Amino acid sequence: MAQEAGDGRQLDRLFETIAARKGADPDASYTAKLLHRGVEKCAQKMGEEAVEAIIAATARDKAGVISESADLLYHWLVLLAASDVTPQEVYAALARREGTSGLAEKAARQKTDKNAAPNKN
Ligand SMILES: N=c1c2ncn([C@@H]3O[C@H](COP(=O)(O)OP(=O)(O)OP(=O)(O)O)[C@@H](O)[C@H]3O)c2ncn1[C@@H]1O[C@H](COP(=O)(O)O)[C@@H](O)[C@H]1O
Numbered sequence: 001m002a003q004e005a006g007d008g009r010q011l012d013r014l015f016e017t018i019a020a021r022k023g024a025d026p027d028a029s030y031t032a033k034l035l036h037r038g039v040e041k042c043a044q045k046m047g048e049e050a051v052e053a054i055i056a057a058t059a060r061d062k063a064g065v066i067s068e069s070a071d072l073l074y075h076w077l078v079l080l081a082a083s084d085v086t087p088q089e090v091y092a093a094l095a096r097r098e099g100t101s102g103l104a105e106k107a108a109r110q111k112t113d114k115n116a117a118p119n120k121n
Contacts, residue, residue: 012087045078046072053069
C-alpha cells in the first residue's frame with residue numbers, strides 16, 4: 001500500500017522491488033518491461049527524467065522538481081539494477097568522499113593532472 005510520508009529508506013525498499021522484477025513478465029510490470037529492454041533503454045529513460053527535472057528546476061516549479069526527482073530516482077534505481085550495481089555500493093562511494101571538500105578534491109586533481117601533463121617546452 002502507498003504511504004503518504006516517505007524517508008531515505010524508501011530508496012532501499014524501492015530498489016528491492018525493482019530488483020525482484022528482474023526476469024518478471026514484461027507485460028505485468030513497467031519495471032520488468034524496462035529491464036527487459038536492456039541497459040540502453042534504462043539509461044535513455046533516466047536521461048529523459050533528468051532533463052524533465054532540470055526543466056522544472058529552471059522554471060522554478062517546485063512541485064515539478066519534487067515529482068520529476070521521484071521519477072528520476074526510480075529510473076536511477078532501474079539503471080542500477082540493469083547494471084548489476086546496488087545502491088549500497090553507491091552509498092559506500094559517497095561515504096568514502098564524506099568530509100572531503102569538492103573544492104579540495106578538484107584542486108588536488110588539477111595538481112596531479114598538471115604534474116602528469118607532458119612538458120610543452
Ligand atoms: N516509482 C515508480 C515509478 N515512477 C515512475 N514510473 C513510471 O515511469 C514511467 C515514466 O513515464 P513516461 O511518460 O516516460 O512513460 P512512458 O511514455 O510510458 O515510457 P516509455 O514508453 O518511453 O518507456 C511511467 O509509466 C510511470 O508510471 C514508475 N513505475 C514504478 N514505480 C515503482 O515501482 C514499483 C513497481 O512497479 P511495476 O514494476 O510497474 O509493478 C511501483 O509499485 C512503484 O513503487
